[in-house]
Amino acid sequence: MSLTIRSVEATLVLVPMRRPLGTSAARVTAAPLLLLDLHTEEGVTGRAYSFCYLESAGHASLPLVREVHEALAGTPADPASARAVLEARFKLLGVRGLVAAVVSLVDTACWDALALAAGLPLARLLGAPLRPIPAYNSNGLGLIEASAAADEAQELVAEGFRAVKLRLGRAPEDDLAAVRAVRAAVGPDVEVMADYNQALSLPDALVRCRLLDDEGLSWIEEPVRHDDYAANAQLTAALRTPVQIGENFAGPRAMALALAHDASDLVMPDLDRIGGVTGWRDAAALANARGVPLSSHLFPEVSVHLLAATPTAHWLEYVDWAAPILREPLRIADGHATPPDRPGNGLDWDPEAVARYRVG
Numbered sequence: 001m002s003l004t005i006r007s008v009e010a011t012l013v014l015v016p017m018r019r020p021l022g023t024s025a026a027r028v029t030a031a032p033l034l035l036l037d038l039h040t041e042e043g044v045t046g047r048a049y050s051f052c053y054l055e056s057a058g059h060a061s062l063p064l065v066r067e068v069h070e071a072l073a074g075t076p077a078d079p080a081s082a083r084a085v086l087e088a089r090f091k092l093l094g095v096r097g098l099v100a101a102v103v104s105l106v107d108t109a110c111w112d113a114l115a116l117a118a119g120l121p122l123a124r125l126l127g128a129p130l131r132p133i134p135a136y137n138s139n140g141l142g143l144i145e146a147s148a149a150a151d152e153a154q155e156l157v158a159e160g161f162r163a164v165k166l167r168l169g170r171a172p173e174d175d176l177a178a179v180r181a182v183r184a185a186v187g188p189d190v191e192v193m194a195d196y197n198q199a200l201s202l203p204d205a206l207v208r209c210r211l212l213d214d215e216g217l218s219w220i221e222e223p224v225r226h227d228d229y230a231a232n233a234q235l236t237a238a239l240r241t242p243v244q245i246g247e248n249f250a251g252p253r254a255m256a257l258a259l260a261h262d263a264s265d266l267v268m269p270d271l272d273r274i275g276g277v278t279g280w281r282d283a284a285a286l287a288n289a290r291g292v293p294l295s296s297h298l299f300p301e302v303s304v305h306l307l308a309a310t311p312t313a314h315w316l317e318y319v320d321w322a323a324p325i326l327r328e329p330l331r332i333a334d335g336h337a338t339p340p341d342r343p344g345n346g347l348d349w350d351p352e353a354v355a356r357y358r359v360g
Contacts (some may be wrong), residue, residue: 001117002078003040009107011035011066012058013326013357019152022142024158024169024199031321032058032359035349036065038109040077046113047347048105049322050272057098064102070238072106079278096250099225100273107276108302108345116344120304123339126281128309132336135300135316136163136193143170146177150185153192162335163191163218163315169199172208179215188216193244193315195221202231209239219244219266227254229261242266247297251275252282259290266314270297277306284310301330301346305339325353 014030021028032055037044052058071080071089086103087095095103115125123130137156141149141164149166156164166182168175182192194217200208205223212220219242224231226248236243242265249255249269258264269283284306287294293314296303300318306315316337323329327348330337340346 001042003042003044003113003117004323005072005075005077005082006039006041007066008069008072008109009037009039010062011037011354012052012055012062012357012359013325013354015321015357017139019140019320020142021140021246022144023127023167023185023195023197024143026053027072027142028053030055033322033325034058034061034065034105035354036105036109036167037079038113040113042117044077044116045114046077046109047345048108048112048276048302049299049347049348050101050105051321052095052324058359061098061102064099068102077110077113077291079107079114079276082106082110083278100250100275102273104272104276105278106280108271110131111277112345112347119343121181121339121341121343122277122345123301123305123308124179126305126323127279128305130339130341131308132333132338133307133313133316134163134335135161135304135332135337136165136191137161138165138317138319138348141166141182144178146174146181149178150181153182153185157186157190160332162189163193165193165195165221165317168194168196172211175208176211178223179212179217186300191218191273193218196223197326198222198225200224200333202228202234205231205235206238209235209241213240215241217241221245221268222247229258229263232258232263233261236262236264244268244295246270246295247273247303249274249283250287252279253273256286259286259292264292266293266295268297268317271302271306273297280306281309284312287312300337301326304330304337305345308339323358325350 031054246267296313
């Protein structure tokens with residue numbers, strides 16, 4: 001079934017977080033989400049959302065979506081066609097940053113519309129079964145002191161998970177204490193990931209990550225600047241603990257460059273930054289060619305479909321930030337998430353909740 005775009009609309013909501021996100025870079029207590037609705041002449045609406053980090057970034061994106069509407073109204077709801085039109089529209093400005101995120105939103109919404117029109121879950125449209133994907137709880141575990149982190153880790157595991165992620169960036173001895181407290185609290189059967197959010201210089205990272213090398217971490221994420229592939233490659237070679245990067249890959253080309261530099265043991269592209277569903281598929285092919293395990297960054301509702309179709313699928317990063325504005329939030333069972341057996345990518349807004357949290 002061919003679809004024609006009638007309109008593209010966006011709504012900005014600010015959703016309170018059940019557990020604040022506390023990193024070495026910032027503390028976030030409410031999630032600014034840009035909700036995109038791609039309406040077609042055939043009555044099918046494709047949906048996607050972006051986590052904007054800053055409310056101001058969401059407000060800045062709204063005029064870009066109006067540009068998208070003007071460019072796409074009356075054109076096919078085809079991901080490749082839509083991307084070509086938008087890349088031409090934004091060529092002088094450049095398809096990067098907020099523009100790239102908006103283009104990715106459109107790509108994801110087009111794929112959702114196609115899956116809805118076909119009456120298939122997105123994973124099945126991509127040729128994959130609705131298989132369970134291991135999920136780690138990435139809510140909370142910010143820069144809190146060791147005993148509080150231990151208590152919170154137990155609470156997160158009790159929500160049905162077998163893995164949690166701890167943010168690092170305290171003094172070295174405090175990071176080590178937090179890692180050991182969390183590991184002792186959850187026991188040997190629960191995996192623990194750690195994320196520095198690019199907090200360290202290479203010399204500091206070599207010292208501090210070696211301190212953690214015998215602590216049983218599943219990975220150390222973004223210890224240094226994400227695009228310093230030489231530094232990341234040096235860390236990858238020096239550490240026994242796997243190095244994880246990827247949430248900041250600006251499209252598949254950036255990921256290909258990182259892989260060529262052996263800049264990490266693992267990769268975790270972000271749906272918005274990698275280029276939507278289309279960019280993810282390209283990234284998954286790159287990871288498969290190199291045999292590199294691929295996890296997701298945020299957007300668990302859509303990412304679970306994409307991981308189901310990813311040959312080297314590793315972990316789903318689970319956050320519940322969008323759950324309050326969804327009719328049917330993603331469910332976790334026995335430490336896994338499974339793509340829901342209904343048409344589309346699983347996103348369906350709760351209109352009352354959207355009205356309650358709307359800010360733009």
